[in-house]
Amino acid sequence: MRLRLLLFAFAIGLLTSRAAAQQGGTVAPQGGRGAAPAAPATYPPYTRPVSAFVPPRTPDGQPDISGLYVAIPLPRNVETPLVPLANRAPNRANSEFSYSLNERPKLPEGAMARPAGVDPADGTIPLTPEALAKRKEIIANQEKVEYLDGRVLCLAPGIPRSTIPAPVVGYQIFQKPGYVVIFYEQSHLYRTIPLDGRPALDPNIRKAMGVSRGHWEGNVLVVEVTNFTTNFDNNWVIGAISATPGVPAESLATGHGIPHSDRYRVTERYTPIDASTIHYEAKISDEKVFTQPWTVAWYAFARAPKDYVPVEYACFEGNEKNLMLMTNTDISGIRVSVP
Amino acid sequence: MKRPVIVTAGVPTILLVIGLVAAAQAQRGANPLRTPAAAAVSAYNGPRTPDGKPDLNGIWQVLGTAHWNLEAHSAIEGVPAGLSLVEGGAIPYQPWALAKRNENFQNRLTADPLRKCYLPGVPRATYLPFPFEITQMPKHIGIAYEFAHATRTIFLDGTPHLEDLDFWMGDARGRWDGDTLVVDTVSLGDQTWFDQAGNFHSDALRVVERFAAIDASHINYEVTLEDSKVFTRPWKISMIVYRRLEKNLELLDYECAEHVYQKLLKKPGSGN
Amino acid sequence: MRTRRVVAPVVLAATLGAASAAAHHAFSAEFDQNKPVNLEGTLTKAEWMNPHAWIYIDVKGPDGKVVNWAIEMGPPNALLRRGWKKSSMQYGALIKVEGFAAKNGKEFANATNITMPDGTKIFAGSDEPPK
Numbered sequence: 001m002r003l004r005l006l007l008f009a010f011a012i013g014l015l016t017s018r019a020a021a022q023q024g025g026t027v028a029p030q031g032g033r034g035a036a037p038a039a040p041a042t043y044p045p046y047t048r049p050v051s052a053f054v055p056p057r058t059p060d061g062q063p064d065i066s067g068l069y070v071a072i073p074l075p076r077n078v079e080t081p082l083v084p085l086a087n088r089a090p091n092r093a094n095s096e097f098s099y100s101l102n103e104r105p106k107l108p109e110g111a112m113a114r115p116a117g118v119d120p121a122d123g124t125i126p127l128t129p130e131a132l133a134k135r136k137e138i139i140a141n142q143e144k145v146e147y148l149d150g151r152v153l154c155l156a157p158g159i160p161r162s163t164i165p166a167p168v169v170g171y172q173i174f175q176k177p178g179y180v181v182i183f184y185e186q187s188h189l190y191r192t193i194p195l196d197g198r199p200a201l202d203p204n205i206r207k208a209m210g211v212s213r214g215h216w217e218g219n220v221l222v223v224e225v226t227n228f229t230t231n232f233d234n235n236w237v238i239g240a241i242s243a244t245p246g247v248p249a250e251s252l253a254t255g256h257g258i259p260h261s262d263r264y265r266v267t268e269r270y271t272p273i274d275a276s277t278i279h280y281e282a283k284i285s286d287e288k289v290f291t292q293p294w295t296v297a298w299y300a301f302a303r304a305p306k307d308y309v310p311v312e313y314a315c316f317e318g319n320e321k322n323l324m325l326m327t328n329t330d331i332s333g334i335r336v337s338v339p
Numbered sequence: 340m341k342r343p344v345i346v347t348a349g350v351p352t353i354l355l356v357i358g359l360v361a362a363a364q365a366q367r368g369a370n371p372l373r374t375p376a377a378a379a380v381s382a383y384n385g386p387r388t389p390d391g392k393p394d395l396n397g398i399w400q401v402l403g404t405a406h407w408n409l410e411a412h413s414a415i416e417g418v419p420a421g422l423s424l425v426e427g428g429a430i431p432y433q434p435w436a437l438a439k440r441n442e443n444f445q446n447r448l449t450a451d452p453l454r455k456c457y458l459p460g461v462p463r464a465t466y467l468p469f470p471f472e473i474t475q476m477p478k479h480i481g482i483a484y485e486f487a488h489a490t491r492t493i494f495l496d497g498t499p500h501l502e503d504l505d506f507w508m509g510d511a512r513g514r515w516d517g518d519t520l521v522v523d524t525v526s527l528g529d530q531t532w533f534d535q536a537g538n539f540h541s542d543a544l545r546v547v548e549r550f551a552a553i554d555a556s557h558i559n560y561e562v563t564l565e566d567s568k569v570f571t572r573p574w575k576i577s578m579i580v581y582r583r584l585e586k587n588l589e590l591l592d593y594e595c596a597e598h599v600y601q602k603l604l605k606k607p608g609s610g611n
Numbered sequence: 612m613r614t615r616r617v618v619a620p621v622v623l624a625a626t627l628g629a630a631s632a633a634a635h636h637a638f639s640a641e642f643d644q645n646k647p648v649n650l651e652g653t654l655t656k657a658e659w660m661n662p663h664a665w666i667y668i669d670v671k672g673p674d675g676k677v678v679n680w681a682i683e684m685g686p687p688n689a690l691l692r693r694g695w696k697k698s699s700m701q702y703g704a705l706i707k708v709e710g711f712a713a714k715n716g717k718e719f720a721n722a723t724n725i726t727m728p729d730g731t732k733i734f735a736g737s738d739e740p741p742k
Contacts, residue, residue: 025392042720059388059389059519066476130376142640145638146604152640153596153600154596154662155379155594155596155597155600156488156594169688172481172492174474174476174481175476175477176475177396179474181472181474181481181483183483183490185688187488188489188490188508189488190481190483190490192472192474192483192589194589198587201589205591206592207591208592208594208597209488211589212660229592229594231597231601231606232597232600242637242640245639245640246639300638309498309501311501311506311687311688312506312507312508312661313661313662313686314506314507314660314661315455315661315662316456316487317458317507317530317661318663319662321665321681322617322641325641325715325719326640326641327582331599331603332598334599334602334603335448335449335455336455336595336599337454338453338454339467339468429648501691502696503697503698504687504696504697505660505697506692528659
């Protein structure tokens, strides 16, 4: 019965996709408890934020964006699902001391709350048919370790996923002559972004966080990221919150289940909006996965409160029990050679 | 970066330098017979940051055998011989701890946490056979390690330690003592080793590192380790940290966790 | 083991899973919201590690047999920001746990609330779930 309802909704959805998406309640804002105000039926075309803010300068003349930051929660979902979920069973949130902090930063004044996917304008992810089929297979098999979300395996989430808000954790931006360096609190990841226009690396060099080459356009940091690792299909390009078991791929609003190919590359833009906020945009290209480049954007960084202390987040070391509980896999006996 | 200035020293200068160094070593209670040769230069003349400190920005790496074994050892299969990095030669274990260390050594292929891809801790991360990158700002110094993308942030902003906690890479607070960066690290837990030979510690460990800039490309790295649950007294190691001078070098990936999953899933190492 | 199978006394947030924004993994991948548990036991071990801190308690069953349960808590970062430290947990202390049992039927649970020996409830307060 439910399947027929879903198929019917899908048919209607093809005609009036956005209206259907709203009715399903699938654009509930993330990061807050309780009922959300209804999202608008349409969003205006995405335009990059324009800011009159002039940051101070570093000693070597870069706009100074250095400092400690926390993540601003996504105000809407990552994507508009192909098939809205009519009736999602309440998913008991993880315990109250898990990730819900009342002191989460808010969107800056005047900023629009919109889904993270801004181009294409209808909020869907422009996947090739092969990528969609693969997504369905991946999402349907999350209890198997070979399919499991790479971030849950404590593999590096890559770009742009490392900038997807995880409210408990933050970022530290360093600057030194010729470089911007970003430390990510979650899983102690980092990137060094040279600004001197040096070429990208040999295609045989692959990094989980890609190889970054940056430059300043006015006060906007633009970074080209290439040379991503492709050892695992578990390294999805994006994903907010966690893949909830039982929600099929077509009904996801979270971006999960999309691995990239060796053609994957990203162009990022970091725009300081004011002294406390940085807006983030990532244009994702991968001809084997997407039918057109896919652009995501959100207000990502808020200056950390004065007493904020970044805390080590060592993911892999503490993950064995979780892996056992999720996939019945025991990695505790595995040893690898190290130099 | 300015090219390091090469000073041609006359005999009186050399004698003065040796005298100053000996006095300094005596003051610090160090064994004067263990003076590392490169520490004979008493004044840093390399590049400085705008706030007047030695410029440690860049990629560095340690040579030598510390990561295999901090103590003196002859070669065994796959492991070169090495002199001791420990001042006085041997690590001053309490008797029970020495037995534990020897047991660790026997079991090192399974017991070494590094072989589970756990973070290396401090100071092991410094002398692993991988480069690391220092990013230096007046109030924060970030160190990024190629091994398992480990990081440390050293706070020089006067904020207090995070104590009564367990971190794999500890909690580090630093200050400049002249041209030496002094880093005090606590909250290191008890899960890491100092090397592949089973040298270990408890959660009482406190590590004080002195990064003494010698010149633009060398740091004299001296570390005092204190752990009253395991050792009979504090002890020191020292070694040279070398700047990696290749143009356009960057840290690459050693994503150890991937190797674990590749083994689990019996995927061939792709070489990527 | 001594567990009272009671209906969870609080109605937890029904915001489509959004409340645990960017959780490391889904609660429902490991635990069963239809299997609430109330456990009481003495603390034998505490592991302060990401992605989740774990405590272990010895729970005595009605048959007198003692079983060690592993209890999943939040990440240390979140715990720390609520004032939680290593010495907050004393070995041998009698701890009460309200939570949910693992899907796999073994002695694992996810904790919603922890009550310390002096009666303090950890993490109650302004973040109370809606009733």
